[in-house]
Amino acid sequence: MRRRLVISYLLLMVLVLLALETPLAATLATRETDRVRADRLADATRFASLAGPALRGGSPGPLDGELAAYDALYGIAAAVVDRDRRTVVASSGWEPGAGTGPALDTALSGQQFSGPESVWPWVGGPVVTAVPINDGGEVLGAVVTTSPADGVRRTVTVWWLLLAGIGLLAVLACVSTAFGLAGWVLRPVTELDAVTHEIAEGRRAARVRAGLGPPELRRLATSFNDMAEAVSDVMDRQRAFVAHASHQLRNPLTALRLRVEELGPSLTDPDGRAEHRLALEETDRLATVLDALLTLARAEREENQRITVDATATAASRVTAWLPLARHREVTLRLDAGEAPVYARTVPTAIDQALDALIDNAVKFSGAQGEVTVTVRAADGGTVLTVGDTGPGMTASQLDQATERFWRAPDAQNVDGAGLGLTIAAVLVDASDGRLTMRQGEPRGLVAELWFPAPADVPGGIDGLTGVGGRSETGDPGGNDEPDAGTLPAARPHDDEPVRR
Numbered sequence: 001m002r003r004r005l006v007i008s009y010l011l012l013m014v015l016v017l018l019a020l021e022t023p024l025a026a027t028l029a030t031r032e033t034d035r036v037r038a039d040r041l042a043d044a045t046r047f048a049s050l051a052g053p054a055l056r057g058g059s060p061g062p063l064d065g066e067l068a069a070y071d072a073l074y075g076i077a078a079a080v081v082d083r084d085r086r087t088v089v090a091s092s093g094w095e096p097g098a099g100t101g102p103a104l105d106t107a108l109s110g111q112q113f114s115g116p117e118s119v120w121p122w123v124g125g126p127v128v129t130a131v132p133i134n135d136g137g138e139v140l141g142a143v144v145t146t147s148p149a150d151g152v153r154r155t156v157t158v159w160w161l162l163l164a165g166i167g168l169l170a171v172l173a174c175v176s177t178a179f180g181l182a183g184w185v186l187r188p189v190t191e192l193d194a195v196t197h198e199i200a201e202g203r204r205a206a207r208v209r210a211g212l213g214p215p216e217l218r219r220l221a222t223s224f225n226d227m228a229e230a231v232s233d234v235m236d237r238q239r240a241f242v243a244h245a246s247h248q249l250r251n252p253l254t255a256l257r258l259r260v261e262e263l264g265p266s267l268t269d270p271d272g273r274a275e276h277r278l279a280l281e282e283t284d285r286l287a288t289v290l291d292a293l294l295t296l297a298r299a300e301r302e303e304n305q306r307i308t309v310d311a312t313a314t315a316a317s318r319v320t321a322w323l324p325l326a327r328h329r330e331v332t333l334r335l336d337a338g339e340a341p342v343y344a345r346t347v348p349t350a351i352d353q354a355l356d357a358l359i360d361n362a363v364k365f366s367g368a369q370g371e372v373t374v375t376v377r378a379a380d381g382g383t384v385l386t387v388g389d390t391g392p393g394m395t396a397s398q399l400d401q402a403t404e405r406f407w408r409a410p411d412a413q414n415v416d417g418a419g420l421g422l423t424i425a426a427v428l429v430d431a432s433d434g435r436l437t438m439r440q441g442e443p444r445g446l447v448a449e450l451w452f453p454a455p456a457d458v459p460g461g462i463d464g465l466t467g468v469g470g471r472s473e474t475g476d477p478g479g480n481d482e483p484d485a486g487t488l489p490a491a492r493p494h495d496d497e498p499v500r501r
Helices: 002-057 063-074 100-108 150-200 215-262 270-300 311-328 350-366 396-401 421-431
Strands: 077-082 087-090 113-115 127-135 138-147 307-310 332-336 343-346 371-379 382-389 435-440 446-453
Touching: 002 063, 002 077, 002 087, 002 113, 002 127, 002 138, 002 150, 063 077, 063 087, 100 113, 100 127, 100 138, 150 215, 215 270, 307 311, 311 332, 311 350, 311 371, 311 382, 343 350, 343 382, 343 446, 350 371, 350 382, 350 421, 350 446, 396 435, 421 435
Parallel strands: 332 371
Antiparallel strands: 077 087, 077 138, 113 127, 127 138, 307 343, 371 382, 382 446, 435 446
């Protein structure tokens, strides 16, 4: 944008210079030509006053010497012709040219002639003047002079070069001023654009510096900062409300479940016991939804702190944690990874929770005798983790909606789940500057692929790395540890909850 502004300023300046200097250049050429023409007319008029006796008596007298001395001194050829166009007296350099004919015609008609009107640097030809020789009102002949115009052209060229130099200096000054002015005007716009991208990338604390640029853009920057503050405050309040509501509902929900569970021994009717079992399942499902909402609120509130994780070790720990559930459902769960560690740079627990969501999905819907394969490899300048299953998969339209909150596939409405698992995984992957992609497997099933950027440098040992040889970020996935306020809880295999479908 700065370049476009500078070009517009420069174009305006060039147009102004052309409008001012073009008439001035033409005026300078005309003025210099008029000066020379006036001087030549004065000389020709003097010669005409001396040529009368020569034309009347047929003897050149002193005029012959005057013209010779004039030609030798100034290099200007001159000649005296009679009314029949015969040359009476001429200097040694006199040669009739193309311009002398019209000059003689004008002079023999009783009028002075001088031409051209202006001498241009690119036009050749001499300056021709002709003055009639009068005697008692009768035209006896004419005096014609032809002087080279090289000196006039040089003078005009020098003036034009001077004007061009002044114009060039003005253009350079305009460009320098335009860059400074454009930078001053666009600095708040440039910073506004940069801050907008930062906020879009998750750095909600970014703000535009105040006091930059013209008053209108200063007000715009202030309004933008106020808007960013308001939006950030609304988002914080919304996430805090979800987190607080989810947390506050867990205690009464736990108490309600205990009360409902204590009613079990007192129920003797088979129908009552069935309803009691369904009530317990509904309370468990509601607890799962609250846990998922709390996890999502915490994931979206993360400040994008990055850690280096051994993706191979983390994937191995997650496959080990999910093996009991896979065996229980007669699903083959395997890990395809090398022995060498493959490192990734992510936010805390991103790989753990994303794999938990994807493995839970795959095991849940693969069915008996199904297969789930988790692969880890380095590719595309980062680390790729793939979870493939042999389940029914999803259609193209379902894949587009899979990461929406609370979305469930039409054929999975009766399966327990909150529909938040993939949403949480997508939030964590996005916060890690990674990618979550899903596609249909061949010949059937679903393939979910996680890509995380590789760290710029990897420590020499495992000190300082997380996710190496186990889950250091969260509690034991197979236990009942409750997450603390600063930890993002992972999905637990024993909860028997599908994340999505």
